[in-house]
Amino acid sequence: MRGFIMNYPEKTCSVERLVTVPADVEKVLEGKKTATRRNGVYAYPGEIMELEGKEFKVDSLYQQTLGEVTEMHARQEGFESLDAYKQSILDMHEGMKWIPTMKVWVHEFSPVTN
DSSP states (O other): OTTOOOSOOOOSSOGGGSSOSHHHHHHHHTTOOOEEEESSOOOOTTOEEEETTEEEEEEEEEEEEGGGOOHHHHHHTTOSSHHHHHHHHHHHSTTOOOOTTOEEEEEEEEEOOO
16 A cells, blocks of 8 residues: 555664665665665655665655565566565565565665655
8 A cells, every 4th residue: 555654653674774685775776776675764755875886766655565576676676586586585585475465665765866
């Protein structure tokens, strides 16, 4: 229900930690990654994330279950397919299982243009 959450929970981390994996940073800088999913809130809409001197504005924040993640969402994350995205997440988080009912926070962002 994108755009309908008015009262966000407190942040569990900071915008500086939203995208930190070097390969993901590159994808953002190349325009291939426009969203990231986290188990908590790292940034609110309007906040600015800086990567290698370039600014990106968080455009939206909403919850989603892993079962709702589609091929399109995987491409937003910078992957060619949903299977590739799933495998990347599972490789990054040892012991994690892809549980369709698990909720994550989706942070969508775009480059700041002057």
